[in-house]
Amino acid sequence: MNADLPVAPQWFRLTELDERTTLIEEPHVRPLLRANAWHLRGRDRDLLVDCGLGVTALAPLLRKRFGREPLLVVTHAHLDHMGSAHEFRQVGAHPLERVGDPVPGSLLGPVLAAQMGLDAPLPPVLLTAVPHHGYDPGAYRVRPADGTHPLTDGDHVDLGEHTLTVLHLPGHSPGSIVLFDEHDGTLFSGDVIYDDVLLDSLPGGDPQQYAHSLRRLRSLPVRLTRPGHGSSFGRNRLHHLIDGYLACVTG
Template identity: 30%
Template sequence: MIKDLWFTVQTIDKKTFAISEYGHWEKVHSFLLLGEEKAVLIDTGLGIDKIKRITDQLTTLPIDVFTTHVHTDHIGSHGEFERIYVHEGDKDWLVNGIKGLSIEQIRKDISRDITFPTPETFNPSTFKPFQGEPTGLLNDGDIFELGNRRLIIFHTPGHSPGHISTFDETNGYLFTGDLLYDETPIYAFYPSTNPVDLVNSLEKISEIPNVSMVYGSHNTLGIKPKILEEVKIADKFLREKELTKFGTGIHKFNGFSVQF
């Protein structure tokens, strides 16, 4: 086990690791997936501390970074890696900055409700989210072979225009980013979000076959796949009640909630 003051490393299996930041109110998870030839890191966390310090201890394989979406808490350590991939829908935010969110608000959010010691290098008053050109783009249906491990990309917009989910077909793990998690609401109430797209994306992932576990990017680490049946029920309810629009509030279901 890796002991670290900021990151909590949890073993999902011998080739899959969650790198979690439980000392911050967002309780964000990044995920390192190892193949025999290369590795993929799904998101790079908050950027409060350097995540590469952890990945260097877990593998010597070359790492490609898959960006679930371009929000501050998912791209924090992107600058530590050479190969970064993002969907076209979020590329502009990665290059030119996140739209609709002031740097003052970003700094306020990154610095509040912290319960673990932060490194001396972290200064919220000067904190800036990563900006840079991606190595390449992720597209719906893309397949990546890591060496005895196959990943499939699903474009799942709503929370952001270019949000993606990653299905590890080899193990049945579905990494849903901020499309699906428990405890706190999944949100699509900012101007840059889209409630209709979010519900369509939830329906899309609920139809993926042979899911063994769902891994969202916040809160509980690992949700049993029966939640996808609850997603189907929720989708039907939200559409029938015409709730898929801004201002309809928080809608609670069995195991998760959404906010429009």
């Protein structure tokens, strides 16, 4: 299937943003599913926030690049954020997210649209290239993550010199979480907030919960948001996005 798609010379793109933060992207994925993963270098251990689609292996690349496997935190169990979770030995997620029994997902647009309840048509295939010869996008399925440990509101992820706080902010999905570094004001937001139309009508979404979560998020001293999709942004843009959503929900 889809043998006409070119083979990508390199599937992942890694961009070092500062001495401890690396952005991991899959540039050959179409925009709907093109998500960010964030690797944080720590003194005692590394952290990976989300892990992409799982089209091809990510964990071996990170072990080679950074010399050790990170703790993976999955912000929520949608396919573009947990696809590679089965590769990692340490996986944290909220108990309400189905990381151990995920929705199968699909790289075929019509199949995924039916799973997600989307009315708008999607492209036939949600990739613009394949990772290797013989890869069949139609055979893609999200695999369950084993040995997941629960992360709930107020938990902490300690990397040594930095500790991030887990916040449970449902609305996009029942168990959506973010990670907030109170030391420098950096927020790793998953799909709770990003610079685009916020989705609250996917299976498990809840506009009223979402509004409550965003009001809570607005009260935090966030300096920089590292979202699950698109570019990072500062405090003013964060407030603008939140206020825009709240205005629509409250009418």
